[in-house]
Amino acid sequence: MGYFLETLLGGLMTGMLYSLVALGFVLIFKASGVFNFAQGAMVLFAALAMARFAGWLPKWLGFESVILANVLAFIAAGIIMFAVAWMIERLVLRHLVNQEGATLLMATLGITYFLDGLGQTIFGSDIYKIDIGMPKEPLIALESTFQGGVLINKEDLIAAVIAAALVALLTLFFQKTSTGRALRAVADDHQAAQSIGIPLNRIWVIVWCVAGVVALVAGMIWGSKLGVQFSLSSIALRALPVVILGGLTSVPGAIIGGLIIGVGEKLSEVYIGPMVGGGIEIWFAYMLALVVLLFRPQGLFGEKIIDRV
Template identity: 85%
Template sequence: MGFFLETLFGGLMAGMLYSLIALGFVLIYKASGVFNFAQGAMVLFAALAMARFAEWAPQLLGFDNKILANLIGFGMAMLAMIAVAWVIERFVLGKLVNQEGITLLMATLGITYFLDGFGQTLFGSDIYKIDVGLPKDPLFLFESVFQGGVLISQEDLYAAVIAAALVAALSLFFQKTATGRALRAVADDHQAAQSIGIPLSRIWVIVWSVAGFVALVAGMIWGSKLGVQFSLSLVALKALPVVILGGLTSVPGAIIGGLIIGVGEKLSEVYIGPMFGGGIEIWFAYVLALLFLVVRPQGLFGEKIIDRV
């Protein structure tokens, strides 16, 4: 039972990080109808920016203070993501209003390769370190209940708490603030939102900036765990099955979908993997997403599209 709980907790914590990345996909799709294939590249770009700015900060300050360097790195990386959001709206989305969905998808693919290349041109292509002080030592829980206790990674636990807090804050932002309500109005009907004076260009810059902030936090957490390297953009692709499972237009769906994927892949790898020689964790999420596309293509919480002819 103790080993099962270890696997379950590990899956929940990984799932919360998947949910955080998936939230970036959902935010942009809700506000602009664009499936942002560039979210993974945004995670990599943001993590590279933070790692390098934090590394350069002591040289600018003249003294080495890790906390201050990380704060400067985070702030400068956030400014970079806002600049990316403005450039995308000004030179890409603003030119493709009312275009077909496949055109917008191809545009985000172009943004993906641009960010991958431009980020490595600006910040380098080595493996960089982000150290935000997350504890690395394991934690043993329920030692009086299970022999040896339940082993939990403190780093994963703190990362999951940060991700959960950010998801909750964004949910409140959408529900309680005027800007959040404007974002939801744009998501429901672009033309109706424009007719009541909501500027689409400003809303798109805001939502891409928020998605950039989400990408930065995700990149910071994954960069702390794995190092900042090209594989971060591949980790972000794990969020694709999450949004298919939860629904492209649902913030709660991104959360539930991430938890299901995280727990499912861990349990399947541990309990079913030995029967197939392992490796189930790599493809489990995509097979589950494929099944949902066949049975319920709108996802668990997505809106069902009905075409009347």
């Protein structure tokens, strides 16, 4: 039982990180109808910016505090992600209003390769480290209940708490602020929102900025765990099944979908993997997404789209 709980908790913490990346997809799709294939590149670009600024700023400003370097690097990377969001809306999306979904998808693919190349040009292509002080040693809990206790990775636990806190803040933002309500109105009906005076272009800039912040937090966490390298952009591919499972239009779906896939990956690898030779964790999420597509294409929490002709 203790080993099962250990696996379950590990899956929940990993799933929370998947949800964080998937949230970027959902936010942009809800507000603009664009499937942002560049979300993975945004995660990589943000992580590169933070890692490099954390190394540059102490040399430029003449201080040695690691904490101060990380705080200033996070702020600098956040400013850069705001600038990237503004440029994407101003130079790309504004000229593609009311275009076909395939056109918008191809535009985000172009943004992906542009950000990958720009990141390599500005920040370099080496493997960098983000050290935000998260402990690496494990934590043993419930020793009095289970023999040997339950082993919990402190780094994963803190990362999951950070991800959950960001999700909670975004939920409050959408539910309690006038800008959040405007974003929800735009998500429901672009034309109706414009008819009551909601500026569509400004809303798109805001939602891309929010997605940029989400990408920065995700990049910071994944970069701390895995190191900042160009394979980090593939983390978005791990989030695609989460979006399919939860639904492209549902923020709660992104969260619950991430938890389901995180737990499913860990449990299937531990309990089914030995029977089939292992490796099930790599393809489990995609098989689950395929099953969902066959029986409920809009996802578990997505809105069913009905076209009248």
